[in-house]
Amino acid sequence: VQLVESGGVVVQPGESLRLSCGASTVTFKDYALQWVRQTPGKGLEWISFISWDGVSTYYGDSVKGRFTISRDDIKNSLSLQMHNLRPEDTGLYYCVRDVGRYCSGGACYGYDYWGQGTLVTVSS
Amino acid sequence: DIQMTQSPSSLSASVGDRITITCRASQRISDYFNWYQQKPGKAPKLLIYAASTLHDGVPSRFSGSGSETDFTLTISDVHPDDFATYYCQQSYTFPHTFGQGTKLEIE
Numbered sequence: 001v002q003l004v005e006s007g008g009v010v011v012q013p014g015e016s017l018r019l020s021c022g023a024s025t026v027t028f029k030d031y032a033l034q035w036v037r038q039t040p041g042k043g044l045e046w047i048s049f050i051s052w053d054g055v056s057t058y059y060g061d062s063v064k065g066r067f068t069i070s071r072d073d074i075k076n077s078l079s080l081q082m083h084n085l086r087p088e089d090t091g092l093y094y095c096v097r098d099v100g101r102y103c104s105g106g107a108c109y110g111y112d113y114w115g116q117g118t119l120v121t122v123s124s
Numbered sequence: 125d126i127q128m129t130q131s132p133s134s135l136s137a138s139v140g141d142r143i144t145i146t147c148r149a150s151q152r153i154s155d156y157f158n159w160y161q162q163k164p165g166k167a168p169k170l171l172i173y174a175a176s177t178l179h180d181g182v183p184s185r186f187s188g189s190g191s192e193t194d195f196t197l198t199i200s201d202v203h204p205d206d207f208a209t210y211y212c213q214q215s216y217t218f219p220h221t222f223g224q225g226t227k228l229e230i231e
Contacts, residue, residue, distance in 0.1 A: 034220075043211075043222060043224055043225060044211055044222040044225075045222070046218070046219045046220040046221065046222070049218065049220075058218045060218075094167055094168075099170060099173050099179070105218070106216070106217050106218060107154075107156050107215065107216050107217065108156070108215050108220075109156065109158065109174050110158035110160075110170045110172075110173035110174075110215060111158075111168075112170045112173075112179060112180075114167035114168060115167065116166075116167060117167060
């Protein structure tokens with residue numbers, strides 16, 4: 001495992017949570033980064049993207065306006081700020097790195113590094 | 125959103141068999157197409173990207189082909205380590221959508 005996520009916990013609906021992802025042997029610099037979640041019901045679901053330079057961000061419709069992705073290349077880290085959490089946000093959240101450099105959005109190639117996932121549970 | 129439809133949803137095979145999994149995209153996606161392998165309790169692993177490029181360290185018994193809407197993953201000689209779930213994915217446009225998965229089981 002070369003990416004390490006943290007921050008997943010049990011929260012109540014409407015609460016906020018911040019996920020983090022770091023890497024000690026994999027560089028984030030020059031690579032786009034993304035968040036993907038996995039649930040038994042919906043399978044693998046792409047959540048959010050941030051371009052290699054941090055200029056462009058994209059979100060899935062289910063999280064748009066509630067989640068914010070950010071990166072810090074000096075700290076080699078990725079974050080996902082999650083607000084107004086809903087039960088349907090429950091899942092295992094993975095941070096991933098693009099296989100190719102300099103992807104700015106849309107058409108990119110696959111994700112070569114994944115973390116082990118961090119579990120977010122939204123329940124009252 | 126682009127829909128990715130994999131078939132079959134499950135597949136039984138024996139060690140040494142040749143198997144093929146297919147995936148169809150609901151729109152043309154050029155070669156922005158990837159295959160992943162996932163084992164229970166583990167994160168997915170990239171096998172093939174750009175439809176046919178083998179990722180580093182992936183055995184040559186894995187191969188991918190196709191373009192635009194129709195893609196295949198072939199394992200030429202199934203090894204015991206290959207029993208897992210396989211996912212296809214389009215990375216042509218957001219949201220980057222995945223197929224529902226194909227579980228390869230021991231016959």
